[in-house]
Amino acid sequence: MILYRIKQFIWAITANLNLQDKEFIKYYLTDYELKLFNKLPVYEKKHSIKVAYDIKKFCEKEKKYDKNFLIKLALLHDIGKICNALNVVQKCIMVILDKITAKKLSKFTKIKIIDTYYNHGLKGYYILKKYDYSYKFLYLVKNHHNNIEGNKELNILKIFDSKN
Secondary structure (H helix, E strand, O other): OHHHHHHHHHHHHOOOOOHHHHHHHHHHOOHHHHHHHOOOOHHHHHHHHHHHHHHHHHHHHOOOOOHHHHHHHHHHOOHHHHHOOOOHHHHHHHHHHHHHHOOHHHHOOOOHHHHHHHHHHHHHHHHHHOOOOOHHHHHHHHOOOOOOOOOHHHHHHHHHHHHO
């Protein structure tokens, strides 16, 4: 696991969007969604794009899911991070502290980086609620880090989110 976290750190500090990534997000996101998406730091954008690519491959094999819905979800699932974007070092520190403290830091939400780290799903829910998203979409954004069983789309998002 530690080697994988190191790999994720390297991905974050070297993140950039290529032409394929830009065309991909333009295909799946509307103009206002692109404006929101572009407020994310580049490493968060790349993370969301990687999640979306993996979900696209998954949906092409498992044809029973709504591919466009899940790809859009993957691209926007971390949109709550635009409220107070963490830099790569802050995020790494939060990941380490979260692991060491077994999530006990989550009660210190008056500290912005802790609040963003733990509550970006809820923040994303409120950002997107202003627009015309289905309850299901908002629910998945809001709960993508919560321990909820039995929702297949949520489980798909969680799997590919943690992988990337």
